[in-house]
Structure formats: structure tokens, C-alpha cells
Amino acid sequence: MADGNDVAHHDGTRVYRAHVFHIAGSPAQTDVASHLVSIPDGALVVAGDGRIVWLGGWAALPAAYADAPVTRADYLVPGFVDSHVHFPQSYATAAHGGGQLLEWLDHCIFPTETRFADPDFADRAARYFARRRIAAGTTAAMVFGSAFPVAQDALYRATLEAGLRIVSGRGIQTVGPAAASALLTSEEDAITLVADEIDRWHAVDTGDPRTAHVQVAVVPRFSLSATPRTLHALGELYDEARMTGVYFHSHLNENNRKGDGEIAAVLGSYGVEAYLDTYDGRFLPGSRTGGHSLLGRRSSLAHAVHSQPRELARMAETGTSIAHCPTSQLFLGSGTMPWRSTVAAGVNVALGSDIGAGDEWLISRVAGDCYKVHISEEGDAGTALHPAELLFAATLAGARALDMEHAFGNLDVGKDADFLLIETSRWEPLEGMLSMGIRSDDPEQATLEELFTLLVGLRQPAIAGVYVAGRRAVAPAL
Numbered sequence: 001m002a003d004g005n006d007v008a009h010h011d012g013t014r015v016y017r018a019h020v021f022h023i024a025g026s027p028a029q030t031d032v033a034s035h036l037v038s039i040p041d042g043a044l045v046v047a048g049d050g051r052i053v054w055l056g057g058w059a060a061l062p063a064a065y066a067d068a069p070v071t072r073a074d075y076l077v078p079g080f081v082d083s084h085v086h087f088p089q090s091y092a093t094a095a096h097g098g099g100q101l102l103e104w105l106d107h108c109i110f111p112t113e114t115r116f117a118d119p120d121f122a123d124r125a126a127r128y129f130a131r132r133r134i135a136a137g138t139t140a141a142m143v144f145g146s147a148f149p150v151a152q153d154a155l156y157r158a159t160l161e162a163g164l165r166i167v168s169g170r171g172i173q174t175v176g177p178a179a180a181s182a183l184l185t186s187e188e189d190a191i192t193l194v195a196d197e198i199d200r201w202h203a204v205d206t207g208d209p210r211t212a213h214v215q216v217a218v219v220p221r222f223s224l225s226a227t228p229r230t231l232h233a234l235g236e237l238y239d240e241a242r243m244t245g246v247y248f249h250s251h252l253n254e255n256n257r258k259g260d261g262e263i264a265a266v267l268g269s270y271g272v273e274a275y276l277d278t279y280d281g282r283f284l285p286g287s288r289t290g291g292h293s294l295l296g297r298r299s300s301l302a303h304a305v306h307s308q309p310r311e312l313a314r315m316a317e318t319g320t321s322i323a324h325c326p327t328s329q330l331f332l333g334s335g336t337m338p339w340r341s342t343v344a345a346g347v348n349v350a351l352g353s354d355i356g357a358g359d360e361w362l363i364s365r366v367a368g369d370c371y372k373v374h375i376s377e378e379g380d381a382g383t384a385l386h387p388a389e390l391l392f393a394a395t396l397a398g399a400r401a402l403d404m405e406h407a408f409g410n411l412d413v414g415k416d417a418d419f420l421l422i423e424t425s426r427w428e429p430l431e432g433m434l435s436m437g438i439r440s441d442d443p444e445q446a447t448l449e450e451l452f453t454l455l456v457g458l459r460q461p462a463i464a465g466v467y468v469a470g471r472r473a474v475a476p477a478l
Contacts, residue, residue: 012048013068014470017058018076018421020044021451022411023392029343036388037411038447044076046417050470055411073421073464075454077391078410079139080363080420081398084249084302084323084352087155087168088113088146090129092356100333101255101262104357110179112356113147113171117182122151124478126158131475133164136361137420137463139473140165142249142300142323142352142402144219147171147183149193156201156214163473165418167247167402169219170197174230187230191237194218198246209245210406213468217247218294223266223278228290231283235292247402248294252276252301253311254334263306276301276311295320298403302352305329305337309345316346321401324349324393326369328357339374340383350397361460363394368456387452394455421465422458430457
């Protein structure tokens with residue numbers, strides 16, 4: 001079906017026929033349900049340049065497209081956006097660290113990431129990473145990069161070869177435990193390496209950050225991997241680089257173990273009142289200003305599980321997004337980000353796999369974990385997320401976190417055609433749930449039930465086609 005007639009129209013136009021789901025427009029996260037579009041027998045028309053030129057019911061397909069080739073599938077949804085995934089942890093999923101975040105880093109992650117200094121290993125890992133992304137339908141991703149430039153070069157090459165979108169940056173560490181020694185550089189070298197990566201790779205494919213598929217971010221691992229001097233220097237660099245569309249990405253408020261957890265260590269080390277202050281230029285004792293802020297529309301912070309109200313307000317004020325990673329938070333015992341109060345604060349919340357603490361590459365499965373953890377929140381905080389909220393968090397919220405909502409994230413006319421084709425027969429449990437499951441007699445409710453089952457029941461074999469800007473992504477050979 002999806003692999004059938006894939007021959008271009010004389011002007012390159014193609015039509016894709018399936019049940020279409022997407023979140024239309026540019027809604028606030030509190031209003032996505034009213035923007036859910038479901039077209040049971042839909043048609044998506046993609047021009048030769050990869051842009052969406054029409055979307056609607058098959059029966060209403062304009063005559064101008066009547067002779068364009070048609071590819072059929074059961075479902076068509078926007079490509080998934082992974083707002084937080086670690087390239088040098090590609091092989092580290094399901095690693096037993098014997099503890100929470102800091103123990104896991106020492107025992108599993110720092111040794112794993114050290115291997116990426118080897119060019120052959122890094123090249124194979126980059127190809128593996130691209131293959132895993134395509135298999136999971138992740139068309140765009142914010143990728144926490146390797147400390148080693150040779151590995152980052154391999155990552156960008158493999159991404160371009162596969163036809164995917166990426167924002168990444170080398171993982172910056174200027175201080176750390178003995179287990180991380182091979183990953184550390186001086187402050188001077190850290191700045192030099194980041195500047196070089198920006199010069200060589202940022203928007204390398206188009207020269208324009210509004211259209212580029214490859215873009216660069218400034219990525220300190222977290223505040224414990226830096227010093228006030230490092231953060232000051234990164235602020236100076238970013239104050240200039242942000243004008244060219246460079247991103248900022250790191251971790252925030254992940255582990256709140258009393259006494260010796262991540263948050264306690266950050267507050268104790270810097271003498272600040274809030275973790276976020278260290279990224280906001282206020283990294284001197286007492287949260288005094290010591291440099292430029294790293295927050296903004298192209299900034300996103302992973303986790304934010306234990307944020308103070310003023311931290312959420314500041315993220316909302318600056319347009320900084322949260323990469324919500326419920327799967328990895330379960331794995332490391334980090335706790336549950338309070339969904340309703342976080343969204344109510346006005347912060348954009350997108351989903352991240354957080355490979356490798358997360359052990360699910362498929363963002364729709366992360367959405368399933370998102371539903372489970374938030375319905376289990378205590379007391380009045382517990383909430384059953386609307387299926388449209390899950391689809392939004394897996395697609396358009398991610399595009400918003402990457403400040404690329406103008407280009408992808410839904411199927412609005414004029415945007416790039418980033419989408420997935422799904423064939424339920426490729427995964428028998430999914431086909432069974434969708435074809436034989438109980439549905440409400442109310443059509444609107446039945447639609448929501450169908451979308452929920454599609455997202456939560458989806459598995460990688462059912463993803464029959466992955467398209468970025470109208471071109472099919474191709475898995476590079478290992």
C-alpha cells in the first residue's frame with residue numbers, strides 16, 4: 001500500500017490517501033482539543049518541492065490533482081518530533097546503573113560516551129542512530145551530542161544522508177567526576193570547539209536557519225558539568241550566536257533526591273536560589289547576575305520535574321520550552337513533572353525519548369507513558385490527558401520547541417510535508433485493537449478513542465513510510 005505507486009506526477013506532485021490526524025493551526029497547549037482534525041478518508045497533496053498544497057477529503061480532491069500518483073495507507077500523521085535524545089547514548093538503553101541519575105551517569109553513561117572518540121565506532125553509531133530514528137518515525141529531533149567533534153561530524157553526515165532534521169551540539173563538560181575525565185575540556189577549548197561546530201555545521205544545507213534541516217545548539221550537559229566561568233563564556237558566545245538561529249539545550253530539575261541529588265548539588269555548588277538561574281545568567285552566589293542569559297525561543301530544557309513556580313514563569317516569559325521525558329523519569333526514579341500546573345504556567349511542553357535513560361525510541365510510546373504517569377499523579381493533579389494533547393506533544397509542540405513551527409509539526413497547507421504513513425496490518429495487535437475494539441456510539445468520542453488507540457498501540461513495524469519535506473527518509477547502511 002504505502003510502498004505502491006510512488007512515481008512522481010509530471011510536476012512532481014503526489015497524493016497520499018489515508019485517515020489523516022493532525023493538530024491544525026497554532027493553538028495554545030491548553031486549547032489543542034478544538035484544533036484536532038480527523039479526516040477518515042483523507043488526501044494530502046504534496047508538491048514537487050516538498051510543500052503541502054492541499055489537504056481534505058478524498059471525495060473533494062481538486063481536479064488539478066486527479067492524475068497525480070496516489071500512495072495509500074491506513075493512517076497518516078505528522079512526523080514525530082523528539083525534543084530530547086542523546087546520540088552518544090544510542091547503545092545505552094536498558095543499562096543497569098544501580099541507582100538514580102548521578103549513579104547511572106558514573107556507572108553507565110560516561111564510560112559509554114567515551115567510546116565515541118573512536119572515528120569508526122562513532123561513524124557506525126551515527127548510522128545506527130539515523131536508522132533508529134527512521135524506524136521510529138522521528139523526522140525531527142533535538143539531539144544531545146557527543147563531546148568529540150569526530151562523532152558530531154559523523155552524526156551530521158548520517159543525518160543528511162538519511163534526509164532527516166536535526167538540532168545538535170557537542171556535550172560540553174569542563175568539570176566532572178573521574179568517570180567523565182575523557183569527556184572534559186578546558187573552558188577555552190570548550191568555547192573553541194562549540195564555535196567551530198557552529199561555523200562548520202549550522203544551517204550547512206540551506207544557509208538559512210528557518211529552512212535548514214541541520215542546525216547547531218550550545219549544549220552544556222547540565223550545570224554540574226560547568227563552572228561560573230564556563231557559563232559566563234557560553235553566555236558571551238550565545239549572545240552573538242543566537243542572532244544566527246543557534247539553539248541552547250540542557251537539563252533542568254531532573255533529580256531531587258534530598259541531600260545529594262542533582263538539584264541539591266547545583267544549588268549547593270553555585271549558591272543560587274533556583275536551578276534555572278544558572279542558565280539565566282544569574283549563576284553567582286545569591287543568584288546574582290554574572291553573565292548573559294541562555295534562555296529564549298530557541299532554548300529548551302529537559303525534564304523540569306521539580307521546578308519552582310518562578311522558574312516556570314521565567315521559562316514562559318522567555319519562550320523557553322520543556323522537553324518532557326516521562327519514560328526516562330520512570331527509569332531513573334526522577335518523579336513526575338506536574339502536567340496541569342506546568343502547562344497552566346504557559347510553558348510549551350514537548351515529548352522527548354531521552355535515549356538512553358529512556359528505553360523507547362518511538363515517541364508515541366513515550367506519549368503512552370505520559371498518559372500513564374499523569375493519570376497517576378496524586379490528588380487533584382491527576383489527569384487523563386486528551387488524545388489531542390498527546391498528539392500535540394508528540395508533533396507540533398516539538399516543532400514549537402525547535403522554533404520551527406512555521407515549517408513542520410502539522411499538515412497545514414504551505415508547510416513542509418513531514419509525515420508518517422501507518423499500515424496496521426504490519427502489526428497485528430494494532431490492527432486488532434483498531435478494527436475490533438469497542439467504540440462509542442457518539443462519532444466525536446469514537447474518533448478520540450481511535451486516535452488514542454492508534455498512538456498508544458502503535459509499534460515500529462506499522463510505520464510504513466517516513467517523509468521529510470516530501471522526500472522519503474532512507475536508512476543509511478551500517
